[in-house]
Amino acid sequence: MRYISTRGDTPPMAFTDAIITGLAPDGGLLLPDNIPDLSSRLDALRELNYVELAFKIMREFIDDIPEAELHAIVRRSYTKFTHPEIVPIVSLGEARASRGELHVMELFHGPTLAFKDIALQFLGELFDHVLAQRGSRLNILAATSGDTGSAAIASVRGKANVNIVVMFPQGRVSELQELQMTTVADANVHCLALRGNFDDCQSLMKDAFADLAFKAEHQLGAVNSVNWARVLAQVVYYAYASLRFSTDNASEGVNFSVPTGNFGNIFAGYLARRMGFPIRRLLLATNENDILATFFNRGCYSRGTLQHTMSPSMDIQVASNFERFLYYGLNENAAAVVEFMRSFKEKGSCSVPLSALAEMPIAAESVDTETAMAAIKAVFDERGYVLDPHTAVGVAAAQRLNMPGPTLCLATAHPAKFPEAVARALGEDSAIHRPTHPALEALRELPTRCVELPATAEAVRGYIEDNLV
Ligand SMILES: *Cc1c(COP(=O)(O)O)cnc(C)c1O
Numbered sequence: 247m248r249y250i251s252t253r254g255d256t257p258p259m260a261f262t263d264a265i266i267t268g269l270a271p272d273g274g275l276l277l278p279d280n281i282p283d284l285s286s287r288l289d290a291l292r293e294l295n296y297v298e299l300a301f302k303i304m305r306e307f308i309d310d311i312p313e314a315e316l317h318a319i320v321r322r323s324y325t326k327f328t329h330p331e332i333v334p335i336v337s338l339g340e341a342r343a344s345r346g347e348l349h350v351m352e353l354f355h356g357p358t359l360a361f362k363d364i365a366l367q368f369l370g371e372l373f374d375h376v377l378a379q380r381g382s383r384l385n386i387l388a389a390t391s392g393d394t395g396s397a398a399i400a401s402v403r404g405k406a407n408v409n410i411v412v413m414f415p416q417g418r419v420s421e422l423q424e425l426q427m428t429t430v431a432d433a434n435v436h437c438l439a440l441r442g443n444f445d446d447c448q449s450l451m452k453d454a455f456a457d458l459a460f461k462a463e464h465q466l467g468a469v470n471s472v473n474w475a476r477v478l479a480q481v482v483y484y485a486y487a488s489l490r491f492s493t494d495n496a497s498e499g500v501n502f503s504v505p506t507g508n509f510g511n512i513f514a515g516y517l518a519r520r521m522g523f524p525i526r527r528l529l530l531a532t533n534e535n536d537i538l539a540t541f542f543n544r545g546c547y548s549r550g551t552l553q554h555t556m557s558p559s560m561d562i563q564v565a566s567n568f569e570r571f572l573y574y575g576l577n578e579n580a581a582a583v584v585e586f587m588r589s590f591k592e593k594g595s596c597s598v599p600l601s602a603l604a605e606m607p608i609a610a611e612s613v614d615t616e617t618a619m620a621a622i623k624a625v626f627d628e629r630g631y632v633l634d635p636h637t638a639v640g641v642a643a644a645q646r647l648n649m650p651g652p653t654l655c656l657a658t659a660h661p662a663k664f665p666e667a668v669a670r671a672l673g674e675d676s677a678i679h680r681p682t683h684p685a686l687e688a689l690r691e692l693p694t695r696c697v698e699l700p701a702t703a704e705a706v707r708g709y710i711e712d713n714l715v
Pocket of ligand 1: 360361362393394471505506507508509510511512559560636637658659
C-alpha cells in the first residue's frame with residue numbers, strides 16, 4: 247500500500263513516511279492508493295474483540311511495519327482505556343414516533359476523556375516505534391483551544407524520542423482542559439500559555455512549520471488531524487459497531503450520527519463504508535458553524551464567520567479533512583481538487599453540481615445551541631443519561647432526521663469535561679446536574695507547570711531553541 251496526495255503532485259510513499267510527513271509537500275492530504283474491500287470477510291471479523299479488529303484493519307493499510315510489531319503497537323495503544331470494551335454502546339431506546347432505535351457509542355474512555363484519545367494514543371505509539379527504528383527524534387508543536395492539546399500530551403508523555411510543546415491561549419481554555427495539560431509532570435512535555443487568542447497560537451504554529459530551515463533544524467512534527475494515522479484509527483470503531491449490529495450479511499446496516507468539526511471523524515466512517523462494512527448512512531451534525539451542512543444540502547461550500555458555541559471543539563469554519571472527501575467526491579481527480587481549493591481560497595466559496603451529491607451516503611443537519619441544550623435535558627429526563635454538548639448536537643440531529651434502522655450517535659466527550667454547559671442545560675440547582683469524573687477531580691490536587699509567553703514568533707522560537715534538544 248502506498249500513500250498519494252489529494253493534489254497529485256507528491257511521489258507515492260510508504261505508511262511510516264506518510265505519518266512522519268503529516269501534510270503532503272504539495273499542500274494536499276495523504277490517502278491510500280486503494281481502499282481494501284473486506285466485505286467477503288465480515289463473518290470472521292465479527293468474532294474479534296476491538297483490539298484484534300483494529301489490528302486486522304490496520305494491517306490492510308500498513309505493510310512497512312512487521313506484523314508482530316504492529317500487533318504490539320495496536321495492543322499498547324488501548325491499554326490506557328478504562329472500559330473493557332474500549333468503545334461501549336449504550337441504548338437510548340425507541341424515542342417517541344421514531345423509525346429506529348437510538349444508541350450512543352461512547353468514545354470517551356481514554357486517558358483524557360475525549361474521542362481524540364482513540365487515534366492519538368495509536369499515533370503516539372507509532373511515533374515511538376518509527377523514531378526508535380530510525381534513530382531520530384521529533385519535537386511536536388501543537389496549538390490547541392481544548393481537547394487536542396491534552397490528548398496529544400497524553401499520547402507522547404514520557405516517550406524517549408519525542409518532545410511536545412503545546413501552545414494555548416492564556417485564560418481562554420476551560421479550567422479542566424488546562425489542568426489536563428499543565429498537571430502532566432513528564433520532562434518531555436512543555437505547556438506554553440500565550441498572551442493572545444487561539445488564532446494567534448495557530449498562526450504561530452503555521453509560521454514555525456512554514457520556515458523549512460527552522461522546521462528541519464528543530465525536527466518539528468505535527469499531530470493534527472490531517473495525519474493519516476488518526477483517520478485510520480477511527481475507521482475501527484465504525485467497523486466494530488456496524489458488525490455488532492448486523493448479525494448476518496443480509497442486514498442493511500446501521501446509521502451513524504457524527505458531531506463534526508474538522509471532518510476527520512466522519513471521513514473515517516465514509517472509508518469504513520467503502521471498505522464494505524454494513525453502514526447505511528452517515529449523518530454529519532454541525533453546530534451553528536454550518537459550512538459543511540450547507541455543502542451537503544446545497545452543494546455550496548462557503549466560508550462564514552466563526553461563531554463560539556457550547557460545543558467548542560466543533561467551532562470550525564474550514565474543515566481540514568474535507569479535502570480527503572472531496573478527492574473521492576470528484577472521482578479521484580487531483581486536478582479538480584486543486585481547482586476547487588484554489589477557487590475556494592480566492593472567492594471564499596465554491597460549488598459542485600447537486601447531482602454529484604445525490605449518490606453520497608452522507609446526510610447533514612445543523613443544530614443550534616438551544617436545540618442541543620434541549621436534547622441534553624430530554625435525554626436526561628427520559629433516560630437518566632447525560633450527554634456532553636458535542637454529543638448532544640449529534641443526538642439532536644439524529645432525532646430530527648429520524649432515519650430508518652438503528653442509529654449510533656458517537657459520544658465524543660465525557661460530559662464531565664463540560665460541566666458548565668451541562669449544568670446550563672439541566673438547571674443549576676442540584677449537584678447531580680454537575681457531572682464529574684474522578685480522573686478530572688484528581689487533577690485539582692496536583693501541582694501545575696506552564697510557561698507564560700507573549701504571542702510572538704520570537705518568544706516561541708526562543709523557547710524552542712533554548713529548551714528542546
Ligand atoms: C475534535 C472533536 C470533535 C470534532 O471531530 P472532527 O474529527 O474534528 O470532526 C467533536 N467533539 C469533540 C468532543 C471533539 O474533541
